[in-house]
C-alpha cells in the first residue's frame with residue numbers, strides 16, 4: 201500500500217492523544233497519579249485534545265473530496281470509518297464537559313465518572329480506527345487481531361510517555377506511571393515482533409486462485425497498461441528487502457529500546473531530558489512503525505499484476 | 511434479478527475493444543467523464559472501468575495465453591459497500607448492480623481498498639470514486655432497440671466472448687453457459703461472492719507433434735500401403 205503521510209500522521213498523533221486521555225481520564229481511579237490536581241488534569245487534557253485534533257485535521261487531507269466529509273456519519277451501522285467519525289465527534293463535547301467540570305468543581309465524583317467515560321470513549325475510538333484496517337479481507341497483513349492490539353498499545357505507549365513528561369514537570373510522583381510505561385513498552389514490543397514474524401509466513405490467495413487456474417503455473421505476460429494507473433499507485437508500493445530490515449530495526453530501536461532505557465532509569469536518574477528524549481524517540485519510532493504498517497501491506501489486486509502471492 | 515457478465519476466457523483474444531467501448535460509452539454516461547491525465551503527454555493515464563491483463567498458464571509445451579478482462583463483479587457480498595462511510599456506494603435491491611453516488615462520495619479510497627478485483631478507480635480530477643455501472647444507463651433505455659440494451663463491452667466484443675444477463679433466471683444465456691461450461695468466480699475464497707463468472711478454456715485434442723508424426727511415418731512399405739488403402743476406404747464410407 202502507498203504510505204500516505206497524512207494518514208500516518210493522523211493514526212499516530214490521534215492515537216497518542218487518545219492514549220493520553222485514556223490514561224488521564226482514569227488516572228485518579230487507577231492510581232496512576234491519584235494526587236493529580238485539577239489544573240494539572242486540565243493542562244494535560246488540553247494537550248491530549250490538541251493532539252487528537254491535529255490528527256483528525258490531517259486525516260481530511262487524505263480525502264479527494266473533503267467537502268463531503270460531513271456525510272461520513274451516514275453508515276454507522278456497517279462502516280468502521282463511519283463509526284470512527286461519529287465517535288470522534290461525540291468525543292469533543294464529552295471531553296470538554298469533563299474538563300469544564302474539572303476546572304469549575306475540581307476533583308469530585310462527577311469529574312471522576314466523566315473522566316472514566318472519556319477513557320472508555322478513547323479506547324472505543326482507538327478500536328474503530330484500527331478496525332478500518334483490520335476489517336479489510338483484501339490485505340492479510342491488516343486483517344488480523346494484532347492490528348487492533350498494536351493500535352491500542354502504541355497509542356497508550358505514546359500517551360503514557362507524554363503524560364509522564366508533563367507530570368514530571370509538575371513535580372508529581374510518577375513512579376507508578378513509569379512502571380506502566382515500561383510495561384506498555386515491553387508488551388507492544390512483543391506484539392510488534394510477533395507481528396513482523398507472522399506476516400512473513402506465506403498465506404492467503406495466490407495468483408492461481410485469483411485467476412482460477414489452480415492446477416498450473418500462472419505468469420503475467422502483460423499488465424495491459426503502459427504507464428501507472430490508480431491501482432499501481434495505490435497498491436503497487438514495494439519496499440526493498442534491505443531497506444525493510446533496516447527500517448524494522450530502526451522502529452524497534454526508537455519506539456521501544458531507547459524509551460525503555462531512558463524511563464527505567466538505567467542511564468542515570470530520570471530527568472526532564474530523559475523524558476523528553478523518550479517521548480520524542482517513541483513518537484518517531486511509532487511513525488516508522490506506521491509507515492511500515494502501510495508499506496508492508498500487500499493488497500490482493502497485486503496478484504492480477506503478476507505477484508505470485510501476497 | 512441478479513444482473514452480471516459471463517466472460518469466456520477461451521475465445522477472448524485480448525484486443526481491449528471492450529475496455530475502449532466502455533470508456534467511450536461511460537465517459538458521457540451517468541458517472542462520466544472518465545478523466546484522462548496527460549492524454550497526449552509522456553505518461554498517459556486515466557480512469558478505466560474495465561482492464562484486460564494477459565497471462566501465460568502452464569509450462570511449455572502445454573502452455574496457453576489467457577486474456578483476462580476484469581471489471582466490477584457486482585459482488586453479492588460487496589465489502590466495498592459496507593465499508594463506505596458516506597453511503598455513496600450502494601448495491602441496488604432490484605438488480606444487484608453496485609453503484610457510486612457521485613454527489614455523496616468524499617474520495618476516501620476505502621472502498622477501493624476493500625475491493626479485491628481492482629474494480630474501483632478514483633477520478634483524481636473529480637475527486638470521487640468511479641466504477642463499472644453495468645451500463646445502467648443503456649440496459650433499461652427503452653429508446654434503444656431491444657437487442658442493444660446491453661452493456662457497451664458486450665455489444666462490441668468482436669470475438670463474442672462477453673455475455674450479459676440475469677443469473678437469477680436459470681434459463682438465461684448466462685446461467686446456462688455457467689452450467690454447461692463450468693463457469694467459475696475469481697478468488698472465491700475471500701467470500702465476496704462475485705456475480706460475474708469466467709468460462710475456462712475448452713479442452714481441445716492435442717495438435718500432432720513432430721515426434722508423433724515421425725512414428726506414424728515409420729513402418730514397412732507394405733504397412734504404409736495397407737494404411738493408405740484403409741484411409742481411402744474409410745473416406746469412401748463417409749461419402
Ligand code: SF4
Nearest residue numbers: 522523525526528667
Ligand atoms: S472481451 Fe472481447 S473485446 Fe474484450 S479483450 Fe476479449 S475479445 Fe477483446
Ligand code: SF4
Nearest residue numbers: 582583584585590625
Ligand atoms: S468487484 Fe469490487 S467494486 Fe465490484 S462489487 Fe465486488 S468488491 Fe465492490
